């Protein structure tokens with residue numbers, strides 16, 4: 001078992017990567033209300049996601065494994081959340097409003113799902129559950145860059161983070177980590193990894209959709 005197998009077998013992968021939200025964001029046509037909704041919910045999600053990455057350090061056996069978790073934590077706190085703080089500043093959204101916003105049902109479901117997988121499972125299960133998140137956004141960023149950026153996109157800072165060399169290096173590092181952890185999976189373990197991955201990818205689709213629906 002490895003990352004590419006998980007990705008290939010995942011029924012909702014294309015729906016996730018090529019979701020209408022992503023297409024509108026890429027074209028710069030996404031409604032401001034939808035982006036604001038996404039930004040707030042994703043900020044709340046990332047707080048939990050960073051806690052999951054911290055658990056990956058806790059569950060690591062080696063320094064090399066810990067460093068992968070460390071760079072993930074740095075990417076969340078500095079790159080991603082940093083970019084959201086810039087958007088908040090630019091769009092006049094007080095941080096207190098973001099931190100005080102109610103989590104949507106979708107955000108709660110997804111963030112607590114990965115937290116549960118992280119707490120109750122092995123390091124390999126933790127990575128299977130978070131792989132759609134990190135790897136998917138990296139794939140989206142690379143895809144948008146490969147197709148060429150449009151000029152004057154209000155969402156360009158978001159695209160810049162996920163298409164950046166820095167983020168792409170982190171996804172490459174994570175893919176290597178996942179491949180090592182999953183290499184010797186038994187058929188039963190492989191099924192479990194795939195289920196965790198598929199569920200998380202399904203929740204990613206819902207995460208985009210909630211921003212379009214403002215739900």
Ligand SMILES: Cc1ncc(CO)c(N)n1
Pocket residue numbers: 042045046080132133134137204207
């Ligand atoms: C919901 C979601 N998935 C993945 C990422 C990428 O880290 C993100 N910021 N938000």
